[in-house]
Amino acid sequence: MKLQQHELDSIAALTLQHYNQRAEDFREGTRDHDVSQNIAALLRHIQGQPPYRILDFGCGPGRDLKTFRALGHTAIGLDGCPRFVEMARADSGCEVWLQNFLELELPAAHFDGIFANAVLFHVPSQELPQVLRQLHASLKPGGVLFSSNPRGENQEGWHGERYGAYHDLASWHAQLSATGFVELEHYYRPAGLPREQQPWLASVWRKI
Structure with a gap:
């Protein structure tokens, strides 16, 4: 069933409220998470000379x-x-934009790479094509998108106070391919464990 605008507004507001109210706990709980594998996966596929x-x-x-x-x-x-x-802004010294994922305003052909780590699963499935198109448009020609999401069997809905959509590889591949991305690689995390103990699906895509 198609979500109405007031439902989309509620999904965004309540999910963001959850994080806003628990920001300090979230920072402490994730400060030491090792995502070096994911960062390396993005950077090794970007073409051209750094930075x-x-x-x-x-x-x-x-x-x-x-x-x-x-x-x-x-x-x-x-x-x-x-x-x-x-x-x-305070911790990194970087420029940081405050934007709702369902109301994005991104510059065109601006980025060499986009790092979407543990985030796109919060986008309702019906809105995902639009968000992916906006990310695609903000990449330079040949730019690279990295994503990592908790995987599932294409179910979505509320998990406590957060909304999530949990895609399997086939569904995720179809969504990205339809947007104009080609897959470069995918893997499951954490590394070195049996598949049933790897809840995260990571994938890397090039804009074509």
Whole structure:
């Protein structure tokens, strides 16, 4: 059933409220998460000479912005949670945009890479094509998108106070391919565990 605009507004508002009210706890709980595998997956596929212009889409408190900046790249953050934006600006020293994922305003052909780590699953499935088109348009020709999401069997709905859509590989591949991306690689995380203990699906895509 198609979600109405008031339902989409509620999904965004309540999910962002959840993060805004728990921003400090979230920062402490994720500060030491090792996503170096994901950062490396994005960077190794970007063509041309660094430094690169990177959009950290759903940057949260700014942990990965700091990493990209330390590596010498120009990193810009984007998040819909006001507290996260404040934290990310203060902690990383990077430019950070406050934008709702369902109301994006992105520059065209601006970024070499987009890092969407643990974020796109919050976009309702019916809105995902539009969001992906906007990300696609904001990449330079041949630019690279990295995404990592908790995988599932294409179910979606509320999980506590957060809304999520949990795609399997086939569904995710169909969505990205239809938008004009070609897959470069995918893998499951955490590394080195049996598949049933790898809840995260990571994938890397090139704009064509």
